[in-house]
Amino acid sequence: ETGVTQTPRHLVMGMTNKKSLKCEQHLGHNAMYWYKQSAKKPLELMFVYNFKEQTENNSVPSRFSPECPNSSHLFLHLHTLQPEDSALYLCASSQDRSGGAVSTDTQYFGPGTRLTVL
Amino acid sequence: QKEVEQDPGPLSVPEGAIVSLNCTYSNSAFQYFMWYRQYSRKGPELLMYTYSSGNKEDGRFTAQVDKSSKYISLFIRDSQPSDSATYLCAGAETSGSRLTFGEGTQLTVNP
Numbered sequence: 001e002t003g004v005t006q007t008p009r010h011l012v013m014g015m016t017n018k019k020s021l022k023c024e025q026h027l028g029h030n031a032m033y034w035y036k037q038s039a040k041k042p043l044e045l046m047f048v049y050n051f052k053e054q055t056e057n058n059s060v061p062s063r064f065s066p067e068c069p070n071s072s073h074l075f076l077h078l079h080t081l082q083p084e085d086s087a088l089y090l091c092a093s094s095q096d097r098s099g100g101a102v103s104t105d106t107q108y109f110g111p112g113t114r115l116t117v118l
Numbered sequence: 119q120k121e122v123e124q125d126p127g128p129l130s131v132p133e134g135a136i137v138s139l140n141c142t143y144s145n146s147a148f149q150y151f152m153w154y155r156q157y158s159r160k161g162p163e164l165l166m167y168t169y170s171s172g173n174k175e176d177g178r179f180t181a182q183v184d185k186s187s188k189y190i191s192l193f194i195r196d197s198q199p200s201d202s203a204t205y206l207c208a209g210a211e212t213s214g215s216r217l218t219f220g221e222g223t224q225l226t227v228n229p
Contacts (some may be wrong), residue, residue, distance in 0.1 A: 003160070040126060041164070043206065043219040056216070090161050107217070109161030 003027040004110035006091050012116045013081065014076060019024040021076040021113045023091030032074040033107065037088040049074060065109060081117045121145050122182055123207045124220030135228050141207035141220045144188065148209035149220075151183050155190045156204045156222065159197040165205075166192065 003026045013019050021104065035047040048056035049068040063085075066079040074091055092107040124141045131137055139153075149170055154162035166181040168174045174181045182191040190207050204222040 030192065040221060042120065042122065042124075042221045043208075043217075045216055048216075092161070106164045106167070111159065111161050 002016060004091060005092055006089075006106050006110035006113050008113060009111065010114045010116075012118065014079070014118050015081060015083075017081075018077070018079040020078065021089055021091075021115075023074040023076075023110055025072055025091075025093035025108070025110075027093060027108060028095075029093040029108075030071050032068060032071070033092040033094075034074065034076055035090040035092065035109075037090055037112070039087075043090070047076075057062075071084045078115075081115075083117050086113050086115055119144055120220075122207060122209055122217045122220040122225055126221055126223060128224040128226060130226045130228060131197055131201060133149075133227055135197050135227070137192075137197050137201070137225060137227075139192040139194075139207075139223050139225070140206050141190040142188055143190065143209050143218075145209065145211070145218070146188065147211040148176075148183075148185075148188075149212065150210040151181070151190050152180055152208045152210075153190075154206040154208065157227060162206055166170065199227050199229050202226045204220060209217075 005024050007022045030051050032049045036044045036046055045058050046060045047066045052068050063080050067075040090112045091110040094107045122143045141173045147175045151168050153166040156162040168181050168183050171183050171185045178195045180193040204224045206222045207220045210217050
């Protein structure tokens with residue numbers, strides 16, 4: 001186990017639903033990330049939080065809304081999604097020593113939430 | 119053009135074979151290079167991490183970076199069925215910049 005947990009592991013939702021993805025890290029890290037992984041596409045960085053502050057939003061549509069109440073927890077709130085948003089959503093954490101937006105210190109990934117939008 | 123290009127495969131080899139996985143990149147500012155391994159239904163895990171050009175060896179795995187040709191390689195010696203996974207390469211400009219991933223190569227090692 002990597003010390004990063006994600007719930008739920010699978011989620012099916014309609015386009016009008018509102019749901020939330022949860023990520024928790026037990027590694028004492030100070031940086032947390034949301035990535036989107038679609039078939040046949042590279043991992044896409046969505047959001048970065050460093051010491052609970054959002055330091056990067058990679059032009060993500062507003063129907064995705066992140067929340068980081070503390071350094072151990074990260075949420076992704078979903079509403080009015082589209083079928084093309086179906087993907088594996090991965091959370092990661094790292095110990096950012098650089099003070100920059102993203103750390104190349106080892107990022108530990110959770111198992112992901114497989115999201116299907118009908 | 120993708121910043122990091124990686125042949126998605128799938129690649130299938132017999133047990134014991136030497137596997138060569140490769141990526142090319144276009145951003146000449148990349149200095150940090152990583153290989154992640156992702157098993158089915160799991161998140162990626164860091165396998166190898168190299169800085170600038172050169173080789174790095176860890177057990178059966180060797181990572182190689184050639185910045186002059188913008189080419190990244192991962193070699194797996196004596197491949198095992200447990201090596202069956204998707205391998206993702208990634209590059210970054212500095213220790214404080216984003217990781218840019220390739221789309222991954224799916225590898226199957228047959229017993």
